[in-house]
Amino acid sequence: MNSLMSLLRGALGALTTLAVLASASHAQQPTPGGTLTMVVQPEPPTLVSAFNSAGPIGVVSTKMLEGLLTYDFDMVPKPVLAESWKVSPDGKTITFNLRKGVKWHDGRDFTSADVQFSAMKVWKELHPRGRSTFAKLTAVETPGPLVAIFKLSEASPYMMSALSGYESQVLPKHVYDGTDMAQNPANGKPVGTGPFILKEWQKGNFILLEKNPNYWDKGRPYLDKIVMRIIPDAAARSAAFETGEVLLGGFSPVPLSDVKRLEASGKFDVETRGYEYLAPIFLLEFNLKNKYLQDKRVRHAIAHAIDQNLVVKTVWYGFGKPATGPVPSVLTQFYNGNVPKYAFDPKRAEALLDEAGFPRAGGGKRFKLIHDYLPYGADYQRTAEYLKQALGKVGIDVEIRSQDTAAFLKRVYTDNDFDMSSNFFYALPDPTIGVQRIYWSKNIKKGVPFSNASGYSNPEMDRVIEATQVEHDRKARRALIDSMQVMAQDDLPVLDLFEVRFFTLASKKVQDHTLSGEGVYSSFSKVWLKK
Amino acid sequence: MPSVSAIRRSHDEPCYTRAVLRIARLLVRRFLRAIPIVLGIAVFNFLLLQLAPGDAVDVLVGEAGGATPEYVAELRTRFGLDQPVPVQLGRYLANVATLDLGYSFRHNMPVASLILSRLPATLLLMAGAIGIAFTAGVLLGVTAARNVRRPLDAIVSVVALLAYATPVFWIGLMLILLFSVHLQWLPSGGMLTVGADLAGWDLMVDVLRHMVLPTVTLALFYLALYTRLMRASMLEVYGQDYVTTARAKGAGESRVAFHHVLRNALLPMVTMLGLQVGSLLGGSVLVETVFGWPGLGRLAFEAVFQRDHNLLLGILLLSSVLVVVANIVVDLLYARLDPRIELT
Numbered sequence: 001m002n003s004l005m006s007l008l009r010g011a012l013g014a015l016t017t018l019a020v021l022a023s024a025s026h027a028q029q030p031t032p033g034g035t036l037t038m039v040v041q042p043e044p045p046t047l048v049s050a051f052n053s054a055g056p057i058g059v060v061s062t063k064m065l066e067g068l069l070t071y072d073f074d075m076v077p078k079p080v081l082a083e084s085w086k087v088s089p090d091g092k093t094i095t096f097n098l099r100k101g102v103k104w105h106d107g108r109d110f111t112s113a114d115v116q117f118s119a120m121k122v123w124k125e126l127h128p129r130g131r132s133t134f135a136k137l138t139a140v141e142t143p144g145p146l147v148a149i150f151k152l153s154e155a156s157p158y159m160m161s162a163l164s165g166y167e168s169q170v171l172p173k174h175v176y177d178g179t180d181m182a183q184n185p186a187n188g189k190p191v192g193t194g195p196f197i198l199k200e201w202q203k204g205n206f207i208l209l210e211k212n213p214n215y216w217d218k219g220r221p222y223l224d225k226i227v228m229r230i231i232p233d234a235a236a237r238s239a240a241f242e243t244g245e246v247l248l249g250g251f252s253p254v255p256l257s258d259v260k261r262l263e264a265s266g267k268f269d270v271e272t273r274g275y276e277y278l279a280p281i282f283l284l285e286f287n288l289k290n291k292y293l294q295d296k297r298v299r300h301a302i303a304h305a306i307d308q309n310l311v312v313k314t315v316w317y318g319f320g321k322p323a324t325g326p327v328p329s330v331l332t333q334f335y336n337g338n339v340p341k342y343a344f345d346p347k348r349a350e351a352l353l354d355e356a357g358f359p360r361a362g363g364g365k366r367f368k369l370i371h372d373y374l375p376y377g378a379d380y381q382r383t384a385e386y387l388k389q390a391l392g393k394v395g396i397d398v399e400i401r402s403q404d405t406a407a408f409l410k411r412v413y414t415d416n417d418f419d420m421s422s423n424f425f426y427a428l429p430d431p432t433i434g435v436q437r438i439y440w441s442k443n444i445k446k447g448v449p450f451s452n453a454s455g456y457s458n459p460e461m462d463r464v465i466e467a468t469q470v471e472h473d474r475k476a477r478r479a480l481i482d483s484m485q486v487m488a489q490d491d492l493p494v495l496d497l498f499e500v501r502f503f504t505l506a507s508k509k510v511q512d513h514t515l516s517g518e519g520v521y522s523s524f525s526k527v528w529l530k531k
Numbered sequence: 532m533p534s535v536s537a538i539r540r541s542h543d544e545p546c547y548t549r550a551v552l553r554i555a556r557l558l559v560r561r562f563l564r565a566i567p568i569v570l571g572i573a574v575f576n577f578l579l580l581q582l583a584p585g586d587a588v589d590v591l592v593g594e595a596g597g598a599t600p601e602y603v604a605e606l607r608t609r610f611g612l613d614q615p616v617p618v619q620l621g622r623y624l625a626n627v628a629t630l631d632l633g634y635s636f637r638h639n640m641p642v643a644s645l646i647l648s649r650l651p652a653t654l655l656l657m658a659g660a661i662g663i664a665f666t667a668g669v670l671l672g673v674t675a676a677r678n679v680r681r682p683l684d685a686i687v688s689v690v691a692l693l694a695y696a697t698p699v700f701w702i703g704l705m706l707i708l709l710f711s712v713h714l715q716w717l718p719s720g721g722m723l724t725v726g727a728d729l730a731g732w733d734l735m736v737d738v739l740r741h742m743v744l745p746t747v748t749l750a751l752f753y754l755a756l757y758t759r760l761m762r763a764s765m766l767e768v769y770g771q772d773y774v775t776t777a778r779a780k781g782a783g784e785s786r787v788a789f790h791h792v793l794r795n796a797l798l799p800m801v802t803m804l805g806l807q808v809g810s811l812l813g814g815s816v817l818v819e820t821v822f823g824w825p826g827l828g829r830l831a832f833e834a835v836f837q838r839d840h841n842l843l844l845g846i847l848l849l850s851s852v853l854v855v856v857a858n859i860v861v862d863l864l865y866a867r868l869d870p871r872i873e874l875t
Contacts, residue, residue, distance in 0.1 A: 054596075128592065128597060203649070206725045235704055239720075243711050243715065243719050405585075405589075405836065406586065407584040448603055449598070450596060
């Protein structure tokens with residue numbers, strides 16, 4: 001009996017080895033077929049991201065609708081619906097040659113008229129960020145069905161970074177033209193050019209996509225179906241990964257405390273690439289109307305009092321990288337590491353506070369600040385708790401105030417009724433789109449979330465920001481962006497704490513899920529399942 | 532010459548008609564009385580929601596990661612949030628008067644169809660859970676009462692208390708860990724296997740398999756209530772004189788328990804059942820969240836954070852109507868169970 005068992009075991013071992021060898025030699029050869037079940041959280045309110053850029057919409061929508069371009073890990077544009085493009089020397093004319101043989105899901109041909117309609121009527125008028133991104137776009141000319149020429153009143157170098165399937169989706173003109181776009185039924189059942197077609201959406205339950213058999217990229221997509229499940233509880237999402245019911249999820253789908261255990265099982269990949277396009281960064285906003293925070297030395301002191309490494313390692317389980325300034329290091333084309341830095345040094349912090357004229361008074365306290373944090377989960381709350389502790393050590397008494405998201409946004413961006421808030425921003429692929437809004441005095445706008453809430457206003461900063469918007473020469477523009485980062489770090493109206501590293505959790509069965517800087521916002525046409 | 536049965540019928544018929552008429556009149560009266568109550572609730576809910584800082588546009592724009600001021604202003608106009616509160620309230624009440632629950636701008640759907648789409652899942656979960664809890668609660672309560680102060684009673688009471696005191700979400704997660712992750716017997720969440728294209732019998736089995744864990748989790752919580760209530764109620768009735776009479780007549784313990792005591796002890800249970808049916812639409816946010824069950828509780832819960840006031844008001848209004856209806860039905864049931872109770 002025993003010998004039989006050991007014989008069997010030996011045979012099994014040999015078979016496994018063979019199987020491993022076989023799969024290794026075929027590692028590059030995608031096998032078509034299968035269903036990818038993934039989580040999307042929270043449930044998207046609609047399935048078109050052309051005029052609502054909320055994260056979960058991007059995850060679902062980009063499988064069905066496409067943009068002109070996509071971007072690699074270094075944000076270099078790559079063709080999608082546009083096969084090639086040419087920017088004129090003055091930067092005011094951009095000619096796109098569109099892909100031939102692309103059809104909408106309803107069988108109609110995709111043409112330059114769709115691009116013209118999307119740019120002028122959708123991106124420029126209805127997209128939350130589009131109004132500023134495409135502000136200088138005056139017309140889209142369509143000399144042929146597959147040529148679209150963008151005409152700009154001034155060069156807008158950042159525009160070329162905003163043409164992804166998430167940020168600027170091409171919509172079918174024949175479905176949307178002349179309708180109330182915000183309430184068009186196609187928003188819940190998209191008609192796109194993408195590799196997948198919506199089959200069913202049961203609100204609160206799941207979204208089911210099926211392969212587009214007429215996709216322009218022949219032989220793709222590899223997957224037959226994508227099931228996107230809505231699982232609101234983070235611990236239940238972990239369980240669904242463990243049982244194998246769910247194979248993939250983006251934007252850190254499970255509690256950070258579960259990641260190590262899941263990784264140790266050997267069944268999952270934890271991928272932190274694929275968020276370069278968003279470049280999220282965690283920061284503190286100081287209200288410069290506050291009589292203490294007005295003083296630059298106080299802001300510098302706060303920077304010295306916080307141990308960024310500890311925040312990243314302990315509170316965020318290592319899913320981050322201490323930031324050195326407003327532009328995250330993943331934006332390799334724009335990042336400037338040569339800026340004023342504030343090493344963790346509580347003694348220096350205390351000296352600066354003394355110098356500013358706020359000595360320790362009764363009970364060793366200098367003054368009190370109220371801290372509001374963005375209520376996106378336990379990690380955000382724990383960060384606030386750490387800040388209270390760290391600033392308490394240098395004599396700043398911090399009171400933490402909690403509220404839900406709507407109340408937080410109204411307090412900070414409409415009522416401006418806060419001292420110090422912790423928050424996170426998407427820096428996005430170009431500083432003109434994502435970073436300038438925090439520092440530009442013209443962007444002090446009541447009622448607009450993620451605008452300049454600190455009330456920071458510096459004519460020199462404004463000049464540099466405005467020059468960056470229209471500077472077409474790469475080198476000159478880079479110099480402007482470099483000086484902007486130095487100025488931001490010296491004035492410090494906001495303190496960038498760390499670059500957030502979202503992760504995509506994927507079963508090892510799922511192959512090629514992160515091939516570009518767009519990560520889970522890419523079309524998934526090349527994703528395949530190992531048998 | 533009329534037969535005996537005919538006499539009985541002719542005697543019964545007016546009586547029967549009178550009873551029906553009386554109940555009909557009662558229903559009309561109760562429903563008329565309910566209208567101002569429901570209206571009051573609607574106004575109160577509306578004003579209460581105004582107290583929450585921030586609105587749906589703040590949330591949408593926050594999720595979008597920023598927007599231009601023109602975009603924000605346009606959204607407010609489209610959602611009607613730029614109007615003064617009295618105007619918004621007037622519009623809302625006018626809509627409700629025509630049985631129109633309004634439009635959810637967040638979901639891009641009329642509120643009524645949104646609620647209808649979630650109703651089946653809610654009813655399935657709640658009916659299953661309350662059904663199990665009621666039946667098992669009666670059985671356990673009777674068992675405990677018949678074995679009062681004996682080990683069986685103690686065991687039932689301890690189990691009931693534990694089930695009541697343990698947080699629902701924790702029980703849910705533990706059941707998932709045991710039955711889904713370790714034993715792999717049941718799915719960890721959702722309502723059906725998506726993309727499997729099941730139909731008929733297979734679909735039913737699939738939904739049942741998905742139902743087991745959430746229903747049992749929720750039932751465990753209610754079960755404790757029913758068991759405790761049933762036990763107390765049985766013990767109270769056991770103490771009454773007619774039970775002693777029944778025993779004196781020589782009725783066996785089982786006959787006493789089931790024939791004489793049970794029916795009278797059921798009255799408080801019906802009250803409890805009525806209360807819970809009234810809260811049916813609210814579903815159970817925790818169970819729905821843990822198991823990803825697409826019910827109304829979660830819809831309402833999320834509507835709070837999304838400041839989707841039209842949707843939330845719609846769910847609250849329907850819930851209040853259901854409470855009113857459930858109360859009327861419970862009153863009718865009382866009269867049926869205990870003829871001494873008169874309907875007014």
